[in-house]
Amino acid sequence: MKNSRNGKNETFRLNKFIAQSGLCSRRKADELIESGCVRVNGKTVNELGLLVSAGDKIEVNGSQIKKVQYTYIKYYKPAGYITTMDDEKGRKTIYDLLPAEFKKLKPAGRLDKDSTGLIILTDDGDLIYRLTHPSIKIPKVYRVVARGKMNLEHLKQMAEGIEIEKGKIAYADAMIVEYEGKDTVLQVTLYQGLNRQIRKMLDFLGYPVISLKRVTHGTINIQGMKKGQFKYIKPRELKELLNQLAKAEKLAEQEK
Numbered sequence: 441m442k443n444s445r446n447g448k449n450e451t452f453r454l455n456k457f458i459a460q461s462g463l464c465s466r467r468k469a470d471e472l473i474e475s476g477c478v479r480v481n482g483k484t485v486n487e488l489g490l491l492v493s494a495g496d497k498i499e500v501n502g503s504q505i506k507k508v509q510y511t512y513i514k515y516y517k518p519a520g521y522i523t524t525m526d527d528e529k530g531r532k533t534i535y536d537l538l539p540a541e542f543k544k545l546k547p548a549g550r551l552d553k554d555s556t557g558l559i560i561l562t563d564d565g566d567l568i569y570r571l572t573h574p575s576i577k578i579p580k581v582y583r584v585v586a587r588g589k590m591n592l593e594h595l596k597q598m599a600e601g602i603e604i605e606k607g608k609i610a611y612a613d614a615m616i617v618e619y620e621g622k623d624t625v626l627q628v629t630l631y632q633g634l635n636r637q638i639r640k641m642l643d644f645l646g647y648p649v650i651s652l653k654r655v656t657h658g659t660i661n662i663q664g665m666k667k668g669q670f671k672y673i674k675p676r677e678l679k680e681l682l683n684q685l686a687k688a689e690k691l692a693e694q695e696k
Contacts, residue, residue: 450493450494451491451492451493452491452507453490453491453492454469454473454491455469455470455473455488456566457492457498458472458473458478459565460510460564461505461506461507462508462565463500463505465566466566466569473486473487474486474488477501478498479498480496481497482497510564511542512561512673513542513560513561513562513670513671514559514561514660514671515538515558515559515669515670516557516662516665516666516667517551517667518556518667519554519555520532520553521533521536521537521553523547523551523559524550534547534559538561542561545561546562546565547559547561548561548567548568549633549657552636555653555654556651556652556667557582557583557652557653557655558654558660558661558662559654559657560657561670570689571657571658571685574633576685576689576692577692578657578684578685579629579631579656579658580629580630580654580656581628581629581654581655582626582628582630582638582652582653582655583617583627583653583655584625584626584638584651584653585620585623585625585650585652586623586626586648586650587622587647587649587650588622588623588646589623589624590626592616594645595614595615598611598614599613599614602640602641604634604637604640604641604644610632610634610637610640610641611630611631611632612628612629612641614629623650639652658684659677659684660673660677
């Protein structure tokens with residue numbers, strides 16, 4: 441089963457259509473259009489924002505291209521597995537657990553070995569680029585249990601930024617959900633994607649992470665899922681995610 445945004449009556453920006461054919465990146469597609477290498481229904485075009493559909497004949501350097509059907513899944517990663525395809529250290533990866541047909545899919549962002557929760561996997565490189573680009577602020581929400589009792593001052597420090605590595609300032613919006621004995625349960629929202637960001641921030645504050653689970657990425661969540669389970673992302677869910685991305689991209693453009 442594959443989710444598709446194909447539909448002959450559905451329109452797409454020309455550069456996006458070319459990128460989603462798998463031919464090249466969206467930026468490279470812009471260059472091809474501007475240099476006169478693209479024809480739509482037999483006519484050379486140079487308008488980047490031109491709207492086309494799957495029913496149009498689109499050629500790049502004389503060769504016709506078609507929009508690819510992509511696969512989108514959400515996966516509830518268990519602890520003890522890394523998210524790379526191959527590991528030179530021989531560690532277990534999520535691809536050891538997933539069906540063979542999903543080995544072509546790549547993660548839109550990673551979770552470290554000890555963390556659990558949501559990973560979006562797809563062969564849509566354009567979507568991965570948009571979900572992980574540092575200028576596009578797509579929220580990722582985590583449920584974190586930290587050792588020790590934190591207070592509002594610690595949350596303020598996380599919001600104002602903590603230098604987790606030389607020259608790298610990490611930011612996070614956090615709220616205290618509850619206390620479990622001597623430990624603190626947090627909801628943490630990130631708009632960055634720095635390596636082991638939450639763990640390093642809490643280590644700096646003196647409250648090491650006991651457990652960390654990603655519960656949402658953008659509009660996608662793992663509600664009702666079990667560890668190790670995957671589900672296809674429904675067209676409605678994908679549309680909601682793309683709408684959120686479009687708004688975030690517009691905001692990023694305005695802030696330049």
